[in-house]
Amino acid sequence: MSQILELIQNEPIGVVEETLDFLLYECSIDDAPTTEEVEQWRDILNGRGNKFIRLAAICQTWLDEEQK
Numbered sequence: 532m533s534q535i536l537e538l539i540q541n542e543p544i545g546v547v548e549e550t551l552d553f554l555l556y557e558c559s560i561d562d563a564p565t566t567e568e569v570e571q572w573r574d575i576l577n578g579r580g581n582k583f584i585r586l587a588a589i590c591q592t593w594l595d596e597e598q599k
Contacts, residue, residue: 535568539575544582551586555593569594 535554539547551572554564564572573590576583 535564536571536575539572540579544586547576547583548586551589555589566594566597569597 535550538550542550554562555569569590573587573594576587576590
């Protein structure tokens with residue numbers, strides 16, 4: 532998933548948001564990210580700041596739902 536990490540680190544918010552939405556809520560179970568991957572994405576997005584903090588919160592919501 533290094534391409535995903537690169538995308539999350541470098542692409543504009545629209546591209547990142549669309550990709551996250553797909554990976555977290557639309558892709559098949561076989562292709563779904565692990566908890567560790569989503570934690571890493573959340574941390575990267577928090578580090579990017581500004582508009583990306585909202586996307587980090589989406590990752591955290593997904594993580595919270597997975598723990599239930």
